[in-house]
Amino acid sequence: MTSMTMRRLRHAAGLATSALSIFAFANVATAQADAPPSRQANVGAKDVSSTAEASPIAESYPNAAIGDGTTTGGYNQSRWAEDWSKLRDPTKRKDIVDQLKFISLAGDGDVYLTLSGEARLRVNETTNPNLRDAEAQRQDILRLFGGADLHVGEHLRFYGELAHGTLEGQNLGTALPNLRNKLAVQQAFVDLTGTVADVDVGVRYGRQTFADGPNLMVVPRDNNTLFFGFNGFRAWARAAGVRADVFDFKPTAYGNGGTQDDNAESDRRFTGISTGIVVPETLFGGSKLYVDPFLWRLRDRSATWGTGTAREVRNFYGLHVWGDAGPVNLDWTINYQGGSYDNRSIKAWLILLAQTYKLGEGKNAPRVGVHADYASGGGAYGTGTLRNSLAPFGNNIYYSYQLFATPTNLVALAPNVTFSVFDKLRLTAEYQRSWRDTTSDAVYRANGTAFAGTQNVSGSKIADTLRFQAVYPFTSRLSFTGRYEHLIAGPALTNAGYKNSDFLAGWISYRF
Numbered sequence: 001m002t003s004m005t006m007r008r009l010r011h012a013a014g015l016a017t018s019a020l021s022i023f024a025f026a027n028v029a030t031a032q033a034d035a036p037p038s039r040q041a042n043v044g045a046k047d048v049s050s051t052a053e054a055s056p057i058a059e060s061y062p063n064a065a066i067g068d069g070t071t072t073g074g075y076n077q078s079r080w081a082e083d084w085s086k087l088r089d090p091t092k093r094k095d096i097v098d099q100l101k102f103i104s105l106a107g108d109g110d111v112y113l114t115l116s117g118e119a120r121l122r123v124n125e126t127t128n129p130n131l132r133d134a135e136a137q138r139q140d141i142l143r144l145f146g147g148a149d150l151h152v153g154e155h156l157r158f159y160g161e162l163a164h165g166t167l168e169g170q171n172l173g174t175a176l177p178n179l180r181n182k183l184a185v186q187q188a189f190v191d192l193t194g195t196v197a198d199v200d201v202g203v204r205y206g207r208q209t210f211a212d213g214p215n216l217m218v219v220p221r222d223n224n225t226l227f228f229g230f231n232g233f234r235a236w237a238r239a240a241g242v243r244a245d246v247f248d249f250k251p252t253a254y255g256n257g258g259t260q261d262d263n264a265e266s267d268r269r270f271t272g273i274s275t276g277i278v279v280p281e282t283l284f285g286g287s288k289l290y291v292d293p294f295l296w297r298l299r300d301r302s303a304t305w306g307t308g309t310a311r312e313v314r315n316f317y318g319l320h321v322w323g324d325a326g327p328v329n330l331d332w333t334i335n336y337q338g339g340s341y342d343n344r345s346i347k348a349w350l351i352l353l354a355q356t357y358k359l360g361e362g363k364n365a366p367r368v369g370v371h372a373d374y375a376s377g378g379g380a381y382g383t384g385t386l387r388n389s390l391a392p393f394g395n396n397i398y399y400s401y402q403l404f405a406t407p408t409n410l411v412a413l414a415p416n417v418t419f420s421v422f423d424k425l426r427l428t429a430e431y432q433r434s435w436r437d438t439t440s441d442a443v444y445r446a447n448g449t450a451f452a453g454t455q456n457v458s459g460s461k462i463a464d465t466l467r468f469q470a471v472y473p474f475t476s477r478l479s480f481t482g483r484y485e486h487l488i489a490g491p492a493l494t495n496a497g498y499k500n501s502d503f504l505a506g507w508i509s510y511r512f
Helices: 004-012 015-026
Strands: 103-106 113-127 136-153 156-170 181-196 199-209 230-238 244-255 268-278 290-304 307-327 328-341 346-359 365-376 410-421 425-435 461-473 478-489 501-511
Touching: 181 328, 307 346
Parallel strands: none
Antiparallel strands: 103 113, 113 136, 113 501, 136 156, 156 181, 181 199, 199 230, 230 244, 244 268, 268 290, 290 307, 307 328, 328 346, 346 365, 365 410, 410 425, 425 461, 461 478, 478 501
8 A cells, every 4th residue: 555545544534533643642541451371261262252142143244253353341452343332322321431432423423433542551571582591671561542433324434543652671672663653553444334135245445453364363463562454455245144354455564753654565465355154053052153264365575484585475275163162162273375485385284273161150150271283384494395384464472472482383282271260350371382393494483583593403392381361350441461471492492592481561451
């Protein structure tokens, strides 16, 4: 997307972004915390039970499964996915913040504005940063953003969102613009929707977050200060039991000086179709299950594998099965990846199997679970077929809060448990063991880069990782999250000179 196009989008957002810039940073709020160790445990999982009722027998496709992420307590990581139209009735507004969620502008509420925002104050402490013997790194992070959602009648909507990120601390290294940014246009788009022959249809154009796929493959990445976003269009059609989304995107390349240096990447283009099928509720005796086939393509002019950088075209042929079947929550993905890299064929597999079992009744009942994942590897440092799998835009903290692992050349097995204490305090614990699929290939970080030298050493064991998370929601808007991780490096890392590491993080967040 050109700079001229983005200027037109910002102009199209009009009152939405103007209202945002004046108001948002005086009244900011926080979105949901990053995804926990288990995809089912908290935020980031498509947990049907935590959203509005989503009966598979319905007149329209269940809102919880349309590919817009998870909405809990009215709030979503993508704030445009929230529906505050119930506050059209003034008697349902409980406080002054509720007044901001439905501001009638004209037409007896047909034209209205919804304001949203978040503020997050976070501290990270990492020993042996980059798994090298070095002084600890401390990151002091402030996120501020605000959005304005302008509905013009039933079919037209403009959305704009500005974001600011502050990063201070010790031993920071180079600060990326998604961590430190004076002011960025995080989202700016226009929607046009309608109904044709009982099918809900729509198209969106502009800068936007996108989460229509498995959490480990595409997600806005709440762990960053600024969300990961795309530029382009998304269109959809949704009937009672089936749906389809098509999209054509280029990722956002943030600058860090202001709103004029945020552009679309020139090297990467992400296109495809994500579909969904509602499994009949009676098939498993009261289940809420969904089957989502997808076909994607990622074109990258400067993909790096091993010591080379070349053009890559990677196709993703996948099936995502997820939802609830009685006390069992499932999140399964099987994905074959083909294509070419530097005139070499790609043949890779990504198999992600996560499940939890609910012990008892009620939303706070304990859950025990396990995820078993396989991400093929091999060929990056040789010739012939490239077998390294890729999760292009997924949840980058799923295997390591410290961003020391990703689903490339990886086999992982992780039992976990989630339970509540004192009613509100939600605790998750996980023990993860991970290995290389191919010892002749490297160990890879969450950003896709290799740990230097690991391709030349023996040993399949990557690490044992102990992880803990605690979430305490003081209110629906104010919460505290704490995390701890202890990584015990295995031979695949220690034989190349890498060390153990500890990670401790805590943040308090407010959203409206």
